[in-house]
Amino acid sequence: MQALIEAGVVGDFRAPDVLRFGIHPLVNSYLDIDRCLETLHDVLADQRFKEPRFSIKQRVT
Structure with missing residues (x-):
């Protein structure tokens, strides 16, 4: 989801x-x-979702 948010799609x-x-x-x-x-x-x-920066779990998606 983080890769989508970075691309401007929030879910x-x-x-x-x-x-x-x-x-x-x-x-x-x-x-x-x-x-x-x-x-x-x-x-x-x-x-893109496999990039290391997206593997860090965020508190909120």
């Missing part, structure tokens, strides 16, 4: 393997959701 991580995103039609457009999914794809494809 929530729940152990062991759940990512949550707050989507509401009054504040999020389909373009926001598309950008979120593209960013998630890029982070996973580049494996």
Whole structure:
């Protein structure tokens, strides 16, 4: 989740393997959701989440 937050997508991580995103039609457009999914794809494809700086557990995701 830290790699996504750095890329501008804020969500929530729940152990062991759940990512949550707050989507509401009054504040999020389909373009926001598309950008979120593209960013998630890029982070996973580049494996940015494996960088050592993201392995440090934060108090809040």
